[in-house]
Amino acid sequence: MSRCPRCAGELRFRERRGMLELFVCSDCGFEQWTHATPPPPTPGPVALVRVVVKWLAPPSATEIVALRQLAPELADLPAGTLLKRLREAPEYEIGMFMPEKAEEIISHGKRLGLVLEMR
Numbered sequence: 421m422s423r424c425p426r427c428a429g430e431l432r433f434r435e436r437r438g439m440l441e442l443f444v445c446s447d448c449g450f451e452q453w454t455h456a457t458p459p460p461p462t463p464g465p466v467a468l469v470r471v472v473v474k475w476l477a478p479p480s481a482t483e484i485v486a487l488r489q490l491a492p493e494l495a496d497l498p499a500g501t502l503l504k505r506l507r508e509a510p511e512y513e514i515g516m517f518m519p520e521k522a523e524e525i526i527s528h529g530k531r532l533g534l535v536l537e538m539r
């Protein structure tokens with residue numbers, strides 16, 4: 421809340437003209453025009469990207485260990501079940517992420533020796 425520069429009373433909004441707003445002191449009637457603060461830009465819809473791990477051949481044990489590090493939800497699955505599931509599909513979707521996070525996951529995955537793709 422703004423204060424009157426003359427008597428330190430409360431400045432109250434009276435009117436707006438274009439980008440200017442008039443505030444008037446409720447105690448002494450002092451008038452002050454100020455530039456209206458533009459509303460913050462509304463963020464556009466956030467585009468999430470899908471991150472998938474692709475298998476060029478049926479995944480090896482090493483690849484499965486690596487995948488488990490990227491996809492914690494797979495960590496609890498018994499190896500046999502996991503292997504069966506992964507061999508049925510040519511790729512595994514890690515999830516949908518903010519672009520920055522997706523880049524992070526992909527570079528992590530690459531260090532682990534996986535082939536990842538962003539969609």
Ligand SMILES: [Zn+2]
Pocket residue numbers: 424425426427428429445446447448449450
């Ligand atoms: Zn005043």
